[in-house]
Amino acid sequence: MRFLLILFLFVCSNMFSQEDIVAAEYFKNGDFEKALISYQRLYNKSPNNNTYLVQLVKSHQQLENFQEAETLLLNQIPKFNFPPLLIELGYNYQLQNKLSDAEIYYNRALETLNENPNYVFAIGQAFEDKSLLTHAITAYEKAMALRPELNFNVQLARIYGEQGNVSKMFESYLDFVELNDSYINTIKRAFSEFISEDSENENNIILRRLLLKKIQIDQNLLWNEMLSWLFVQQKEYNKAFTQEKAIFFRHPESLDRIEELALIASADKTYDTALNIFTYLTETAQDTDTQLKAHYHLLDIKTQMAAPSDYPAISNAYQSIFNTYGKQTQTLQIQIAYAHFLAFYKHHSQEAISILKQSLELPLSTFQEAQVKMELGDVLVLEEKFNEALIYYSQIQRNLKNSTLAQKARFKVAQTSYYKGDFKWAESQLKILKSSTSQLIANDALDLMLLITDNKYEDSTQTALKLYAKADLLAYQNKTTDAIVLLDVVLNEHRGKTIEDQALFKQAQLFEKTKEYHKAENNYLSIITNFSDDILADDAYFYLAELYRTKLDQPEKAQAHYEKIIFNYQDSIFFVEARKNYRMLRGDAID
Numbered sequence: 001m002r003f004l005l006i007l008f009l010f011v012c013s014n015m016f017s018q019e020d021i022v023a024a025e026y027f028k029n030g031d032f033e034k035a036l037i038s039y040q041r042l043y044n045k046s047p048n049n050n051t052y053l054v055q056l057v058k059s060h061q062q063l064e065n066f067q068e069a070e071t072l073l074l075n076q077i078p079k080f081n082f083p084p085l086l087i088e089l090g091y092n093y094q095l096q097n098k099l100s101d102a103e104i105y106y107n108r109a110l111e112t113l114n115e116n117p118n119y120v121f122a123i124g125q126a127f128e129d130k131s132l133l134t135h136a137i138t139a140y141e142k143a144m145a146l147r148p149e150l151n152f153n154v155q156l157a158r159i160y161g162e163q164g165n166v167s168k169m170f171e172s173y174l175d176f177v178e179l180n181d182s183y184i185n186t187i188k189r190a191f192s193e194f195i196s197e198d199s200e201n202e203n204n205i206i207l208r209r210l211l212l213k214k215i216q217i218d219q220n221l222l223w224n225e226m227l228s229w230l231f232v233q234q235k236e237y238n239k240a241f242t243q244e245k246a247i248f249f250r251h252p253e254s255l256d257r258i259e260e261l262a263l264i265a266s267a268d269k270t271y272d273t274a275l276n277i278f279t280y281l282t283e284t285a286q287d288t289d290t291q292l293k294a295h296y297h298l299l300d301i302k303t304q305m306a307a308p309s310d311y312p313a314i315s316n317a318y319q320s321i322f323n324t325y326g327k328q329t330q331t332l333q334i335q336i337a338y339a340h341f342l343a344f345y346k347h348h349s350q351e352a353i354s355i356l357k358q359s360l361e362l363p364l365s366t367f368q369e370a371q372v373k374m375e376l377g378d379v380l381v382l383e384e385k386f387n388e389a390l391i392y393y394s395q396i397q398r399n400l401k402n403s404t405l406a407q408k409a410r411f412k413v414a415q416t417s418y419y420k421g422d423f424k425w426a427e428s429q430l431k432i433l434k435s436s437t438s439q440l441i442a443n444d445a446l447d448l449m450l451l452i453t454d455n456k457y458e459d460s461t462q463t464a465l466k467l468y469a470k471a472d473l474l475a476y477q478n479k480t481t482d483a484i485v486l487l488d489v490v491l492n493e494h495r496g497k498t499i500e501d502q503a504l505f506k507q508a509q510l511f512e513k514t515k516e517y518h519k520a521e522n523n524y525l526s527i528i529t530n531f532s533d534d535i536l537a538d539d540a541y542f543y544l545a546e547l548y549r550t551k552l553d554q555p556e557k558a559q560a561h562y563e564k565i566i567f568n569y570q571d572s573i574f575f576v577e578a579r580k581n582y583r584m585l586r587g588d589a590i591d
Contacts, residue, residue: 027055032062050082057088066096083112083119084126091130106135110142117147124155133159151179157190166194167206174210174226181222188229197584199234221247228261237265237273245280255285262297271301288330295321296334303341311346327358332368335359336375343379344478352379370396370405377412382477386420404438411441414448419473421466423452443573450535455499464494468503475510484510501531505539512543517551538572541565549581559585 023038036059043052053076060069073089090105109126112119120143127136137159140152153176160169170191177187194203207230214223228243244258262277278301281294299321302314318338325331335355343352356376360369373392380389393416396409414429426448433445455465467490474483487507490499508523524544527536545561548554562582565572572578 023055027059032059035059036063048080050076050080050085054084054088057092061092061095066092082122083109084122086112087123087126087130087132091132106132110135110139113139113142113146117143117150120150120152124152128155128159133163151176161194166203167210169194170207170210174214177226178220178222184222184225188226191230192233195230195233196587197234198587199236201587204230204234221250228257232261232264235268235270237261237268237270238276241273241277241280248284255281255290259290259293262294266297266301271305275301288325292321292325292331292334296337299334299337299341303345306345314341315346327362329362329364329368332359332362332364332372336371339375339379343382349379349383366399367403367405370400370409374405374409374412377409377416381412381416381419384419384473386416389416404441407433407438407441411445414445418448418452418469419476421462421469423456423462423465427452427456451502455497455502458494458497458499464490464497464499467494468499468506471503471506475506480510480513484514501527501534501536505536508540508543512547512551517547521547521552538565538569538574541569542572542574542578545578545581549585555585 019038019042023035023042026032026035026038036056039052039056039059043049043056046052053072057069057072060066060072069092070089073085073092077085077089086105086109090102090109093099093105094102106127109123113123120139124136124139124143127133127139137156140156144150144152153172157169157172157176160166160172173187173190177184191207195201195207196204198204199208208227211223211227211230214220215227224243224247228240228247231237231240231243240261241258244261248255248258258277259281262274262281265271265277266274275298278294278298282291282298285291285294299314299317302310302317306314318334318341321334322331327335336359339352339355339359342348342355353376356372356379359372364372373396377389377392377396380386380392390413393409393412397406397413400406400409410429411433414426414433417423417426417429430445430449430452434442434449451468452465455468456462458464467486471483471486471490474480474486484507487503487510490503491507494500494503504523504527508520508527511517511520511523521544524540524547527534527540528544531537531540541561541564545558545565548558548561559582562578562585565574565578566582569575
């Protein structure tokens with residue numbers, strides 16, 4: 001008997017569920033007459049179910065049966081203490097343009113908060129569902145006044161955002177995060193939809209003023225953190241640094257935030273600010289690891305910015321670090337960096353090799369040993385000692401199987417084989433790397449493989465590809481001018497061949513390195529004009545747009561070229577960045 005009862009209840013429940021789904025589908029598809037019949041049947045079976053009642057009312061309203069909807073609501077309201085029904089009745093009057101009657105019932109719903117502020121959850125949502133945003137604001141604010149422990153600032157912020165009241169939206173979010181600082185990243189994401197990189201953007205100014213006001217009246221470091229974040233979005237890293245120093249001064253527990261800021265500024269090539277921050281870290285940090293990391297990045301930036309006349313000072317700086325900290329495992333990354341500087345900038349390859357071999361005598365982990373051998377291989381390639389380099393790269397692959405570093409070493413093997421003209425072996429290695437777990441390595445492998453496969457059959461001697469590979473090697477060796485000259489040979493002697501667009505693109509990149517920006521511009525334009533259907537077209541559009549934006553100060557042209565990528569090359573790897581920069585130039589908020 002019990003089994004039959006359970007089975008009966010299950011069947012009834014399932015029937016209700018199915019009928020509910022059918023009714024909702026009718027309503028969703030605009031078939032309101034059928035929805036009305038279905039919801040009437042459901043409501044008749046469950047007259048205490050306010051969900052069915054509300055859907056029945058909505059069905060009547062869609063069919064303009066306002067009197068029937070009013071009767072249903074007037075009959076139900078006395079039976080249940082459920083304030084959203086008052087809002088439903090008010091809205092029924094509003095649909096008939098009886099606005100004074102509507103306000104009477106809206107206010108009655110709001111008055112119920114006096115007896116129980118917790119009604120606000122249902123009341124506020126009911127007002128929001130009907131886009132009665134001003135009433136929803138009143139509900140949330142009244143509930144918070146009656147019961148201060150309630151916090152509806154997120155709901156208020158969202159509503160203010162929908163209304164376009166950005167200042168009130170920012171205020172509400174800040175009021176919320178002041179009491180719930182664990183949500184700070186969520187609030188930053190919300191802010192990012194309304195601000196841009198432009199510090200003069202109206203929304204940026206509003207947020208900055210609100211935060212400065214908070215800082216003046218409140219000692220909460222949360223506001224300094226938020227202001228620092230805003231300055232980072234505006235790429236005003238020096239101002240962000242000021243805020244981060246203020247935070248550290250009052251809570252000198254960790255320099256991690258300042259170190260992160262330095263890395264962001266460096267990655268964005270704001271080198272002067274990055275240098276200031278890393279210098280501060282070398283002077284302020286108490287632990288050796290932080291000091292050494294700061295020294296490492298300082299010298300890396302100085303090397304990138306240096307002219308040959310600056311090299312002696314950089315060498316002295318390296319020696320000063322070794323004199324202070326010694327040549328031991330803790331300074332390994334700086335030893336590797338110094339060897340790279342000697343080989344690739346001062347062209348003292350033998351000294352670099354000697355330093356790296358000394359480093360290998362330290363008590364290193366397998367990973368650290370691989371890092372040293374990777375640099376050794378790179379220096380040997382620089383010296384065109386390809387076979388010796390291949391030995392070191394192969395050792396890394398063998399000792400760190402399946403690691404990212406091993407995959408990088410395999411790419412170096414392929415690249416070295418390419419430099420020496422062994423295109424078949426290079427191609428076999430690159431095919432394996434196409435599925436690398438590192439997207440960066442996979443992309444580099446694919447680019448090099450396409451270069452080889454597109455050009456290896458051009459002629460039986462592969463003359464053009466060999467010349468291009470030699471130019472690529474010269475670029476790797478920092479012999480930029482020689483590489484440009486050799487690429488001119490490729491372009492003059494192999495015009496019309498498949499390698500032409502790659503030679504134009506490679507040369508354009510080298511022109512940018514030598515700051516011959518108009519020559520780079522001409523190369524990119526040549527690719528766009530003559531090779532618009534080839535694989536490098538979107539690259540040319542993007543790098544030309546970047547050139548116009550960052551070097552030639554022609555934002556209109558930059559915007560036009562970003563737009564080409566957005567509309568014509570949606571599958572380009574540059575699509576996201578192009579869209580972001582296009583919107584920035586157009587003055588949009590960037591999320």
